[in-house]
Amino acid sequence: MSSDFSSRSKVVRRWLAPCVTALLVLLAGCEDREDRSAPLPRATANDAVEASADRRAPVAVLDSARSLLQARQPAAAERILTTALLQRPDDAELINLLGAALVERSRFAEAEARFREASELDSALADPRARLGWLLYERQGKAAEAKQLLEQALAIDPDHEKARYTLGLVHQREGALDSAALVFARLLERIPSAEAHRQLGLVYLQQGDLEQATKALREAERWWPYDHQVLVGLGQALARQGKVDSARGLLARAEKLRQEEEELRPLRAAAARYPNQPQPHFNLGVAYFRMGRVRLARREYRRAAEVDPAYGLAYQGLGALALAAGDLDRAEALFRAAVARDSTLVTAHSNLGMIYHGTGRLAAAVERFEAATRHAPEEARLWANAARAYLEQGQVELARRAALRALAGDPSLHGAREGLGDVYLLEGELEQALEHWRRVAEATGGDSGLAAKIERALEASR
Numbered sequence: 001m002s003s004d005f006s007s008r009s010k011v012v013r014r015w016l017a018p019c020v021t022a023l024l025v026l027l028a029g030c031e032d033r034e035d036r037s038a039p040l041p042r043a044t045a046n047d048a049v050e051a052s053a054d055r056r057a058p059v060a061v062l063d064s065a066r067s068l069l070q071a072r073q074p075a076a077a078e079r080i081l082t083t084a085l086l087q088r089p090d091d092a093e094l095i096n097l098l099g100a101a102l103v104e105r106s107r108f109a110e111a112e113a114r115f116r117e118a119s120e121l122d123s124a125l126a127d128p129r130a131r132l133g134w135l136l137y138e139r140q141g142k143a144a145e146a147k148q149l150l151e152q153a154l155a156i157d158p159d160h161e162k163a164r165y166t167l168g169l170v171h172q173r174e175g176a177l178d179s180a181a182l183v184f185a186r187l188l189e190r191i192p193s194a195e196a197h198r199q200l201g202l203v204y205l206q207q208g209d210l211e212q213a214t215k216a217l218r219e220a221e222r223w224w225p226y227d228h229q230v231l232v233g234l235g236q237a238l239a240r241q242g243k244v245d246s247a248r249g250l251l252a253r254a255e256k257l258r259q260e261e262e263e264l265r266p267l268r269a270a271a272a273r274y275p276n277q278p279q280p281h282f283n284l285g286v287a288y289f290r291m292g293r294v295r296l297a298r299r300e301y302r303r304a305a306e307v308d309p310a311y312g313l314a315y316q317g318l319g320a321l322a323l324a325a326g327d328l329d330r331a332e333a334l335f336r337a338a339v340a341r342d343s344t345l346v347t348a349h350s351n352l353g354m355i356y357h358g359t360g361r362l363a364a365a366v367e368r369f370e371a372a373t374r375h376a377p378e379e380a381r382l383w384a385n386a387a388r389a390y391l392e393q394g395q396v397e398l399a400r401r402a403a404l405r406a407l408a409g410d411p412s413l414h415g416a417r418e419g420l421g422d423v424y425l426l427e428g429e430l431e432q433a434l435e436h437w438r439r440v441a442e443a444t445g446g447d448s449g450l451a452a453k454i455e456r457a458l459e460a461s462r
Helices: 003-035 043-055 058-070 074-087 092-104 108-121 127-140 143-156 161-173 177-190 194-207 210-223 228-240 244-273 278-290 294-307 312-324 328-341 346-358 362-375 380-393 396-409 414-426 430-444 448-461
Strands: none
Touching: 058 074, 058 092, 074 092, 092 108, 092 127, 108 127, 127 143, 127 161, 143 161, 161 177, 161 194, 177 194, 194 210, 194 228, 210 228, 228 244, 244 278, 278 294, 278 312, 294 312, 312 328, 312 346, 328 346, 346 362, 346 380, 362 380, 380 396, 380 414, 396 414, 414 430, 430 448
């Protein structure tokens, strides 16, 4: 990164600091507006898959069904599997996946029958036994039969993650803590995961082994820092070690994460239900960004852009991430891409204006601020930004109008009020300038730059 870019970054960050909240508000507003009208799913892809299922190879049908289940579209998965089974009624893998689709549709008795059928048809298939074991325990509490099935699945495939994890859960919930710890430890040797670390830590906590519990739960937090159950477990472990203040902090974080998960649940469901629509991915990205989950926000914005390269909001979201990271060149390119695809995107215009303003491109900044105010004339901060750019360009009357418009919308905008004072000074109206500056100084509690400005103006008038 060049020294010129570093100096530009510092200038722009100074301009952008007061605007971070406005940026997030505008993005959240986009989320609210977009979320009120959920997109309609594109049925053509699923219809085509269903119509051609009997002409495709079994592997292709299985892959399609798995993708649909992963995307939380069990009804579509059930249709293509049912169609494929008309041609291959004894295919155990098709029957097993049909059982999985039926579970997702809460048709548990039918799912159980399908898993049993698949297990009988293919004695070398671990997955239907693992799924059946989970179903029998979760829905019917049949611990003994569930453990038998899960152990059978592991005998067939020792690396079957779902079977080993579920077996550990059954042991844990049934009070066989030593067996649960052994199962989770063996799972971590084969397939490390945040969930396995978490459950092992919770088992140790139940056993009273606070040191091992803390170690395992810290590892779970390292793998996935957004699991409120991990933080609750850590808080309990620390509390029992007498570290009360640290425990309180962890439990407060856990409650915050729990609330965030409640908010995210419907957004994730929408993104899974409509994977080929950009809007749900964008909405989910906005929520992640607001919660500080930058990597996840970037993933969802990119998915929105991949699904629909003409979707301007995706580029606006990515630009906001780049801006927050201080990557100004990338942010500028992304915001320009956003307005090139959708000229009504207020946040993209405004942020481009701030970048141009901070790097001395005043004419370009004014153009962007004017575009922003045209599309959101009720947004006071946009008028305040325009006023400052007009003033630096020497367009005093336009600066006055923009500052007054900003203060009419929000009298607490100190930058707009200070700018209006600057306008009055340029017009020779010292008393009015001093009145506005002093109001800002009283509200902000001692801005040294503003105090010096007032002192210079008083000295010049003597």
